[in-house]
Amino acid sequence: MSENDNALFNQSLEKGLAVLRAFNAQRRTMNLAEVAEAAGINKSSAQRMIHTLEALGYVCKHSQTKRFQLTPRVMEIGYNYLAADTLVDVANPFLAELAQITGETTNLTEPDGLEMVYVARFVAPKFIPIHMPIGSRIPMYCTGSGRAYLSALGDDEVRAALEASELKRQTQFTLTGTDEILAEIATTRRKGYAINNEELFLGDMTIAAPILGSQGRPVASVHVVAPTSRWTQEDAERRLAPAVIECARAIRTSIRTL
Structure with missing residues (x-):
């Protein structure tokens, strides 16, 4: 400074x-x-x-x-941010459509430091194991939305973010090694989506894709909750991932037309 x-x-x-x-x-x-x-x-x-x-x-x-x-x-301060956030307005109809297509809860998260913040959410009538209201924060390193966001950054930025993070074991399934997380992010880049299978909360699995801004930089992530009580990882990837990717692409296209 x-x-x-x-x-x-x-x-x-x-x-x-x-x-x-x-x-x-x-x-x-x-x-x-x-x-x-x-x-x-x-x-x-x-x-x-x-x-x-x-x-x-x-x-x-x-x-x-x-x-x-x-x-x-x-709460007025946080609400004013959401009211002024164009991305939320653009994403809401696509999130609603994704929730209708998948029958599951859909979410939009934005980055803040080393965390992702929930800024929009469409809750499905089916049971979900974890309640994450608007404003909730989750770490990037062990979540689908976080890894989706990181996957759209350069290698140096990703490594720097992981080195700055406290890689704690949240459950017995949490990956905490930098190299194994980098390998997951490389897989995310190849597939176009990230998956978190009970790494943050037991019973909670998510499929996520990054949303890119007009400059090609990630600005947010969209993800669907796929509780392990209803979904296997194989079925979630096969049936939910294409819809999540399409939702992220549609939001990106709409951002560009603003």
């Missing part, structure tokens, strides 16, 4: 966002000391940030426990 960039950087805003991001499923409510520790700031800064966020309506204090928690107003 240059000196000019440093002069423009607003540390107070950074701290305020750090406080908002500190709340999650493991830290649903926090006292002031916990907020400071989770956000990586001192208690004085945490107090100022919490007071400001509370005044703006993004945080509230429970009347009995005196612990802080997020309010629904925080």
Whole structure:
């Protein structure tokens, strides 16, 4: 970062966002000391940030426990992103059609760092083992949508992403070796789609394809959930993969016409 960039950087805003991001499923409510520790700031800064966020309506204090928690107003920021995201508007009818064709839940994810973020979802009436609402985040290295996205990048970019990732074993089926993941990505490039068979969640299998932007760079992935209770990997690849690939191509074509 240059000196000019440093002069423009607003540390107070950074701290305020750090406080908002500190709340999650493991830290649903926090006292002031916990907020400071989770956000990586001192208690004085945490107090100022919490007071400001509370005044703006993004945080509230429970009347009995005196612990802080997020309010629904925080969702306005995420909703505004989805409302302004042209890709979501373009993809929705194709995702709906894919869900109708396959009879399974379809999803659109976009990259953020080393993760993929759910930005659109059409849920099938059939049982699915894992609920992933809009805004959920999944790692790239061990998911169908992540590997589909990575497959459309250059080799150096893929290796750099894997080296920067914490390759944890999520289930007994998770691939954690860089070389074996690279081999899966090479297979994805050859076939045009990626598959994740219970590497992130048991019972959860997905078929995914990358969506390329106007410059030929990947911008997102589309994937279908194929629960192992209903699908074998062979059947999922044979019956679902062609539809997923076609959906990704249709979205890409529509993006180019905008």
